[in-house]
Amino acid sequence: MSRKIEERIKAFPAALKSHQELNAVITDTSAQALERASAGRANGVLSEHLLAIKDNLNLQAYPTSCASRTLEGYVSPYTATPVQRLLDAGAAIVAKTNLDEFAMGSSTEYSCFGPARHPQNQELVPGGSSGGSAVVVAANLVDAALGSDTGGSVRQPAAFCGVYGLKPTYGRISRYGLVAFASSFDQVGVFARTTELTAKVFEVIAGHDPQDSTCAAEPIDTFTYDEERTRSLTIGIAPEYEHADIDQEIRERYLDLTQFLKSEDFSVTDISLPHTDYGIAAYYILTTAEASSNLARYDGIRYGRRDLEGDDLEALYMDTRSHGFGPEVQRRIMLGTYVLSAGYVDRYYNRAQRVRRLIQQDFLSAFDNVDILITPTAPTLPFPIGTKVDDPITMYLSDVFTVPMSLAGVPSMNIPVGRARDGLPIGLQLTAAHFGEETIFQLSRFIEQRYSI
Ligand code: GLN
Secondary structure (H helix, E strand, O other): OOHHHHHHHHHHHHHHHHOHHHOOEEEEOHHHHHHHHHOOOOOOOOOOOEEEEEOOEOOOOOEOOOOOHHHOOOEOOOOOHHHHHHHHOOOEEEEEEOOOHHHOOOOOOOOOOOOOOOOOOOOEOOOOOOHHHHHHHHOOOOOEEEEEEOOOOOHHHHHHHOOEEEEOOOOOOOOOOEOOOOOOOOEEEEEEOOHHHHHHHHHHHOOOOOOOOOOOOOOOOOOOOOHHHHHOOEEEEOHHHHOOOOOHHHHHHHHHHHHHHHHOOOEEEEOOOOOHHHHHHHHHHHHHHHHHHHHHHOOOOOOOOOOOOOOOHHHHHHHHHHHHOOHHHHHHHHHHHHHHOOOOOHHHHHHHHHHHHHHHHHHHHHHHHOOEEEEEOOOOOOOEOOOOOOOHHHHHHHHOOOHHHHHHOOOEEEEEEEEOOOOOEEEEEEEEOOOOHHHHHHHHHHHHHHOOO
């Protein structure tokens, strides 16, 4: 354990203060990090690094707010598995970061603590829902951060803020201690400023955990950059994405990177993902259904704050949930309850499950022919705060390129590939077959090193 890291931990509160306007952090946890470091308890492969975690991951003895009034006063009695693995690897966890309430959103505006702001322009959103984690990495306050990605919440804010953002394969990382949003989609993900550190943090937190029965026992390949192997990868590009409604500068950058890889003699093929268009609809039916069930526990009796204005049980539920949850969470609970209700379950939920299978099939067929897919991450550049909050459908369309991978459960990562004319970052997304994170890191490293941005 070096002096240097102790100094950095000590300097963190002041650094945070000087970036206060970004509203990226909910709780400063650097006191605990400093204690661990000073006591010589921070040893391991991450002992030189400052980390932050999204505030829907438990860190014992600190609040986990999920940016919701519902969890006011809640203090975590235990530490989430991926967070514990960071600590065991010596990481200094200095902050819990701002997010959309219960990770529902694409802009970090739906937070009871107010919106997080883009590090380059405070009038803009940083993306979401893990916006705070993307911001602290982009603003150099920490080296890496954890987020959670249900339909794009790591990849899209990473694209908006110009950093790497990995959503691993579903089941790669334990969800024990991650507050559930949509359990068959949720994955903990990693933000960092380099491919290498993204891979390192991923390797630390990934792997089987008996506390989560959906967590896979699949071995984790250690990433060592191998240019020769990387050059032998077959790359797929999807015309469905190229022709979609997308910002012109993002499209140009997508085509430019494709040209570059061709000029480097990569084999690049068109791949069809024919069910892409149905992704958003299926995603918002299935995740709201799961959310309505997961959030039923915050009823003022079993979990969460309690409000009582009336004098019966019904009123207690009503008051508690109406005051505790913000508008977006309430909207999703209502939608989810509706799509699961008798009479509608076949028309919506069961049909969406079938679409999910077709989308999975699209990816499986694609990966019969290519090793890795390149697509845009988001259809737009960072947008002004306030422009989409009252228009949920437009907000949902921010996820059009990220939800298909979440429906399929495949790993996918945003890589920064340059800037638009006004200086805002542009990101593209690399996607591999299940458990193919290491393949993603290889191509990411190649592009990081060779593609001038
Ligand atoms: N923006 C998406 C949503 O609102 C994704 C959220 C997430 O990945 N947690 O559902």
